[in-house]
């Protein structure tokens with residue numbers, strides 16, 4: 001059985017994952033406003049990733065017979081100065097998520113809750129990938145600079161991104 005402290009902390013994280021999805025929804029809309037369909041598709045897939053994270057925490061609480069509480073979600077920013085700025089904001093956001101996951105792991109470790117620790121191990125690895133994805137795209141965008149042709153090439157490349165749900169047994173949650 002999970003402690004009240006862990007249930008509250010995981011419910012908070014469910015809210016934060018939904019907030020993450022909404023941030024990427026706003027970024028998708030920003031890319032669509034610039035007719036950058038590939039970048040918009042990138043964020044659409046990112047929303048699916050975040051929804052997957054939400055479901056993973058949701059299913060865990062459900063399996064552990066804990067109550068799920070859905071609260072109000074903070075509004076995301078809808079204005080970005082440039083594509084590069086949107087990606088920098090996304091990376092900053094992912095770094096905040098990583099800190100939150102580490103904090104959750106600290107609580108689970110203090111409480112010697114091995115089931116939660118096992119779940120969070122997956123999220124720790126996932127955050128390495130999330131930060132890497134944004135880091136790489138920021139570097140590409142910085143190299144592209146004002147080169148419109150190069151930007152459209154990257155836009156075409158990002159059009160191909162699809163959401164692939166992880167297939168490990170732990171991830172099936």
Ligand SMILES: [Fe+2]
Pocket residue numbers: 017020049050053097
């Ligand atoms: Fe997430």
Ligand SMILES: [Fe+2]
Pocket residue numbers: 020049050094097130
């Ligand atoms: Fe994320």
